[in-house]
Amino acid sequence: MKQLITFIQKEFHHILRDTRSMLVLIGLPIVQLLLFGFAITTEVRNANIAILDNSKDEVTQSIITKIESSQYFDIDQTITSNDQIEKAFKSGKIKLAIVFQQNFQNELSHSNKAQLQIIADATDPNQATTLTNYLSSIVKDYQNELNQQNKLPYNINTEMRMLYNPQLKGAYTSVPGVMGMILLLISAMMTSIAIVREKELGTMEILLVSPMKPWLVVISKVIPYFIISLINVATILILSVFVLGLPIEGSLLLLIGSTIVYIFCALSLGILISTITETQQAAMLISLLGLMLPVVMLSGYAFPIANMPAILQILSNLVPAKWYIIIVKNIMIKGIGIEQIWKELLILLTMTGTFLLISIKRFKIRL
Amino acid sequence: MTSEKEIVIKTEKLTKKFGDFIAANEITFEVFKGEIFGFLGANGAGKTTAMKMLIGISKPSSGKATIAGFDVYKETEKIKKSIGYMSQKFSLYEDLTINENIQLFGGIYGLSDDEIEKRRSELLNKLNLQNEADKLVGSLPLGWKQKLAFSIAIFHTPKIVFLDEPTGGVDPITRRQFWDMIYEASHNGITVFVTTHYMDEAEYCDRVSIMVDGVIKALDSPAGLKKQFNAHSMDEVFIMLARGAKRGE
Numbered sequence: 288m289k290q291l292i293t294f295i296q297k298e299f300h301h302i303l304r305d306t307r308s309m310l311v312l313i314g315l316p317i318v319q320l321l322l323f324g325f326a327i328t329t330e331v332r333n334a335n336i337a338i339l340d341n342s343k344d345e346v347t348q349s350i351i352t353k354i355e356s357s358q359y360f361d362i363d364q365t366i367t368s369n370d371q372i373e374k375a376f377k378s379g380k381i382k383l384a385i386v387f388q389q390n391f392q393n394e395l396s397h398s399n400k401a402q403l404q405i406i407a408d409a410t411d412p413n414q415a416t417t418l419t420n421y422l423s424s425i426v427k428d429y430q431n432e433l434n435q436q437n438k439l440p441y442n443i444n445t446e447m448r449m450l451y452n453p454q455l456k457g458a459y460t461s462v463p464g465v466m467g468m469i470l471l472l473i474s475a476m477m478t479s480i481a482i483v484r485e486k487e488l489g490t491m492e493i494l495l496v497s498p499m500k501p502w503l504v505v506i507s508k509v510i511p512y513f514i515i516s517l518i519n520v521a522t523i524l525i526l527s528v529f530v531l532g533l534p535i536e537g538s539l540l541l542l543i544g545s546t547i548v549y550i551f552c553a554l555s556l557g558i559l560i561s562t563i564t565e566t567q568q569a570a571m572l573i574s575l576l577g578l579m580l581p582v583v584m585l586s587g588y589a590f591p592i593a594n595m596p597a598i599l600q601i602l603s604n605l606v607p608a609k610w611y612i613i614i615v616k617n618i619m620i621k622g623i624g625i626e627q628i629w630k631e632l633l634i635l636l637t638m639t640g641t642f643l644l645i646s647i648k649r650f651k652i653r654l
Numbered sequence: 655m656t657s658e659k660e661i662v663i664k665t666e667k668l669t670k671k672f673g674d675f676i677a678a679n680e681i682t683f684e685v686f687k688g689e690i691f692g693f694l695g696a697n698g699a700g701k702t703t704a705m706k707m708l709i710g711i712s713k714p715s716s717g718k719a720t721i722a723g724f725d726v727y728k729e730t731e732k733i734k735k736s737i738g739y740m741s742q743k744f745s746l747y748e749d750l751t752i753n754e755n756i757q758l759f760g761g762i763y764g765l766s767d768d769e770i771e772k773r774r775s776e777l778l779n780k781l782n783l784q785n786e787a788d789k790l791v792g793s794l795p796l797g798w799k800q801k802l803a804f805s806i807a808i809f810h811t812p813k814i815v816f817l818d819e820p821t822g823g824v825d826p827i828t829r830r831q832f833w834d835m836i837y838e839a840s841h842n843g844i845t846v847f848v849t850t851h852y853m854d855e856a857e858y859c860d861r862v863s864i865m866v867d868g869v870i871k872a873l874d875s876p877a878g879l880k881k882q883f884n885a886h887s888m889d890e891v892f893i894m895l896a897r898g899a900k901r902g903e
Contacts, residue, residue: 293761297750304749304790489743495711496739496816498731499762 290499294507301481302511312477316469316519317526323461324531331417335363337375337384342391346401350429354385359421376408383407383418462527463615464588467608469523470516470546471553471582476574478512478557483570486561501650509554516550527619536622545618545632549611552635555642556607562649582608610634660687662814662845663708668717670703677703679868680717687813690836690846692859696896700868701849702818708847709739709816722813735763738807738844742819746803748792752783755791755806763810777805797828801835808839815839817848821855833858853889862888864895871895 303309336354340347354360363381366372375381388394388402395401405422407415482505485491494504520543527533535542556578564570583589585599586608592600603609610631617623625632663685670678678700685691695701706712708721710730719726722736746755756777760770778784781801791799800820808815817836821829833855840846840860848859856862856876863873872879872895876888883891 290762290764293758297747297754297758300750300754301747488748489741489745490747492711492741492743493739493745494762496709496734496737497759497762498734498764 291503291507294499294503295510298481298507298511302515308477312473312515313518313522315472316465316523319469320462320465320523320526321530323465324527331382331414331421332358333361334359334382334414334418335380336360337364337366337372337381338362339366339369339372339384339386341389342387344390344392346392346395346433347387350387350403350426353425353429354422357421357425359418372406376406381408382414383422385422459533459616459620460588462523462531462533463612463619464586466520466523466546466615467549467586467588467612468579468582469519470550470611471556471578471608472574473519474512474516474550474553475557475560475578476571477515478509478554479560479564479570479574480567481508481512482558482561483564483567487566505558509558512557513550513554516553517547520546533619535619537618537624541625541628542615542618545611545614545628545635548632548635548639549607549614552607552611552639552642555639555646559642559646559649562646581606585609586612588612607635607638661685662687662722663691663720663847665708665719666717668704668707668719669715670700670707670712671715676868678707681865681870683863683870683873685814685845685847687845688840688843689861690840690848690859692856692862693847693849693865694856694862694892695849695865696899699865699896699899701865704865705816705818705847705849709737710734736813738810738812738815740803740807740815740817740820742822746791746799746806749790751788751790752778752794752802753787755802756809759806759809765810773809777809781805797824797831800824800828800832804832804835804839808844812844814845814847817846819849819851821850821852829855853887853892856888856892864892866895866899871898 302312338351340351351362355362360383364375366375366384369386372384372386375384384406386404386406388404391401391403403426405419407419409415482491485494485504491504495501524535524542528535557574560570560573560577564573581602585592585595585603585606587603588608592603592609595603614628614631617628661684663683665684666682667680668678668682669676669680681704693701693705703712707714707726708719710721710726710733714726721733724730724732724736726733747758750758753774756774757770760773765773778787781798783798783802786794791802794802804815804817804820807817821832824832829852836846836848836858848855850856859876861873861875862879863870864879865871872882872891874882879888879891880886883894885891885894
């Protein structure tokens with residue numbers, strides 16, 4: 288026991304003395320979370336638009352007010368003729384233009400139909416789609432209000448409802464994603480580097496010759512990174528709730544429990560990497576290419592898995608982060624309990640066991 | 655050698671094969687308590703392989719060996735407690751201070767805090783490092799690091815200390831000082847098993863063995879070897895034997 292404690296102390300000395308790594312370990316999660324939560328987001332806010340109102344009646348006015356009052360659009364200019372539209376786009380100041388037909392209100396109340404044209408700058412197609420979606424939902428919203436008031440016999444109701452994330456907040460996907468990524472990065476990469484460093488420096492040999500048991504060496508390497516990971520989970524969750532305004536709908540205990548399972552999985556992956564590499568660079572490269580890339584590409588965090596080719600969909604099942612992200616989303620955002628996520632937890636535990644088994648096998652072969 | 659001397663290392667036809675390659679071939683020798691035993695050989699002769707079997711981190715393919723009376727197959731844990739080891743790679747933690755390194759290795763070998771404290775001050779006094787005790791090991795000159803590494807390798811007073819090319823890359827004066835420490839350890843009853851490339855160091859040993867192509871070709875005191883091969887220095891003896899080597903690097 289005393290051996291273990293002195294050894295863990297030593298590991299903390301290594302980590303605390305290396306200020307650069309320390310900054311990465313504690314600072315990276317915060318930076319990542321805030322970047323993905325705020326800056327890098329598919330949400331578009333305060334897009335400048337132009338409005339050509341050929342009708343100038345009550346209805347068009349209230350639609351315009353509705354658009355203006357949303358946080359997504361700023362009315363940059365009100366134009367008076369069709370040929371000004373292109374000029375406005377070319378000036379680059381606006382992303383979207385709205386054209387109301389003549390006699391908008393009249394048409395609407397008499398024939399129950401009115402034309403509204405949305406013209407978007409599709410040089411950035413994603414943004415254009417997002418903006419037109421926002422706009423049409425605002426208009427539909429208005430339409431619904433109108434229908435309710437007037438009790439019109441028919442209803443052009445193409446309702447769009449965003450379940451769980453009604454405002455389509457980017458943070459809802461980025462927080463679970465960042466957690467999956469950061470924990471893997473710190474637990475797997477840093478542990479594997481820390482173990483391989485001893486091999487590279489020759490101190491591992493000294494330790495193997497000493498009465499210190501090899502598994503004790505590995506455990507004392509792992510414990511500090513486990514603690515740091517827990518600190519990171521705490522900062523990420525605190526930031527998500529208080530800064531990004533994310534809810535934790537489900538049980539906090541369950542969330543932390545599943546996170547610990549995931550950390551164990553990542554740590555065992557780190558141990559596995561350390562048994563197959565000899566240099567710190569190799570360990571880092573394998574962690575980055577072999578872990579980070581799949582996490583970003585195949586975990587469903589950046590790109591939806593359902594849209595991938597079949598082979599990638601199958602491969603994505605091997606990425607632990609995929610399961611963890613599903614768990615976090617379910618607990619945090621949907622508030623689901625253990626009865627819905629035990630399968631994912633079981634998969635993570637099985638992966639952990641497999642990684643550890645292979646590591647032990649490889650460790651024995653080496654000696 | 656007289657028979658009343660206590661034998662601390664004994665090997666009998668100790669062999670290590672990697673597939674078809676025989677790295678160490680039926681090595682048989684004995685080392686006595688308090689002796690400085692030089693283990694010589696060109697690169698690739700099988701020195702390191704043989705040493706790894708003796709310190710219990712490599713399992714022999716066949717043959718027998720006992721270290722400090724313990725069997726290399728079954729009692730590696732006991733062997734590990736009775737030996738010290740210093741590798742050719744400098745083997746202390748550079749980002750820990752001298753004190754922290756001492757604390758760590760003392761703890762690993764299960765010494766009590768009082769014992770560590772007592773030996774620590776003795777060690778620092780001997781090496782004249784009292785003022786550097788809280789400095790990072792990485793900031794020390796190489797010669798000091800090596801002396802410190804040796805002192806820490808024998809910190810838990812092992813029966814045998816294994817030194818794998820301990821003096822690589824240091825100047826002759828530091829090497830001489832290093833050997834003074836080896837003599838002192840040997841005087842205190844610690845058996846020293848040392849591999850080296852420097853033939854002048856071979857002259858300092860009580861007995862040396864010379865390994866060529868996995869086989870021990872000669873084993874005697876330096877004086878005895880010189881007489882046997884009719885040579886003036888260990889250098890000549892070594893060249894004569896190593897010339898017959900078929901294995902390169």
